Amino acid sequence: MIEIRDLRRVFGGVVALDGVTLSLGEGERRAVIGPNGAGKTTLINALAGETTPTGGTIRLGGQDITRLRPWQRARLGLAHVFQRTELFAPLSARDNVALAVAARRGPYRLFRAVPRAEYAEAAAVLERVGLAGREGVAARALSHGERRQLELAVALAQRPHVLLLDEPTAGMSPLETARITELIAGLDRALTILIVEHDMDVVFRLADRVTVLHEGRVIADGTAADVRGDVRVHDVYLGKAVTVA
């Protein structure tokens, strides 16, 4: 589904991605972990088109998308949950999701009211992420946890083939984290998911495979069990963050 080959990104003198090669099969759920500054968010942004790579190629379903704009990638079925929430602050939760629903049909529908079906679909997605009853609340009036849920709802409403999740549980309470983790775990198995996450419980609950980034390079790549046992991974990351049984 996704094939990343020798991806490089240099910011001034800083090498954020130093030749990353990575491939995800259709329906695969892959976590990317690594210490701060490892290049995780740069990788997600390069996939979404928010950052132009300095070198290398990205393929989506066989098509080279390295130079495509973010909106073109979204049309190809890529959805992006940003690390820092990007919503329409004064609009209601329902309108936030409805804009994602409407994106599939395009904006050039003039001189008629917004179809009710789009609002109904938006309400259904909001219910799925646990925001039932909050449809009319402006995005900026929601709690931090609710905004992350809404951000996920917006991405799901795009009906993507590939979901890029950049720390979806950041700043959430343990209860909210558990709920959103189960929600993601329960998504359609045909959906390909790439998730960047610091919470190892979330990573090991969701991911089929785990890729460890360190200083812009892949230092380990394997099943969750492989990565737990990898000594280098413990040195750079896991050993400091959690105790692994």
Next chain:
Amino acid sequence: MLVALGAAALVTFPYWSAPWASRFATTLLRDALILAIFALSLDLLVGRAGMPSLGHAAFFGGGAYAAGIAGQQLATDQLPVTLGAAALVGAVLALVIGVLVVRSEGIFFLMLTLALAQIVFAIAFQWTAVTGGSNGLSGIGRPMLASIDFSSPDLMYVLVAVTFVLAALVVWGLARSPYGRALIGVRENERRMRALGYDTARLRLSAFVIAGTIAGIAGALSAYSTRFVSAQDAGLGNSVRAFVTVLVGGAGTLGGPIVGSAVVSLIERVVPSILPTDLRISEALLGLVFIGFVLFARQGMAGLGRSAWLRVSRR
């Protein structure tokens, strides 16, 4: 229903007001409605799509010249020809300027629209052979639609009022459509819109062309009404006037630009007529009103009205 009655009353104003209102009232209302059409078109950019353009007069002026020049060069006074020329020139100018500005934002967008509109103004001011240069373009004929002659002041008013009603309907229809909501999405978070799959540069450009077309039509109505086009119609002063109208009335609302045009027209036209002639303070007064709204009522008259209504209805 109420809106339809109001529209009918507005269009027929010169006929039922004749016993008590002067000719001046019809002229005043006519000019206020032209300003309202102009401001409604600018609000599509400023209020809906979040593009604070300071160059909107380029399209108004372009439309005014197009109507006048088309009428003279083609020796016709048929409304579809001259108004069509105005709409076309407004649209084409907006397309050309739009392509150059839609990828910039904030202060850069403001300055770019201002600079590009000043180029249009400079062309109007210097291309004397076509535009009349600093003398302006005079002797513009009132239009005809088939055999209807709009040369009487009352019928000229009716033409303006009907066009105003149609323009307000168009803007209202756009605002409630998926298109209008997408423009608000661009205003609130362009990055998110792109991530959703919207080509936001094209969306902004389309709004620019629609707004330019309507502004061009407003310019043509101004040219018919005053039978004159001045380079100032395309100048910065006229752009600022529309901008002030939108902000005083309330950006992003249908009623705002309409109410704003009433306020601005009253200050420009009625205040000088009740004060001594050597006291020319209407521009200073307009400036003060504008500063007042920017400091104390960012949502304009529409916002003041809404909060007053909420206070009353809560009791």
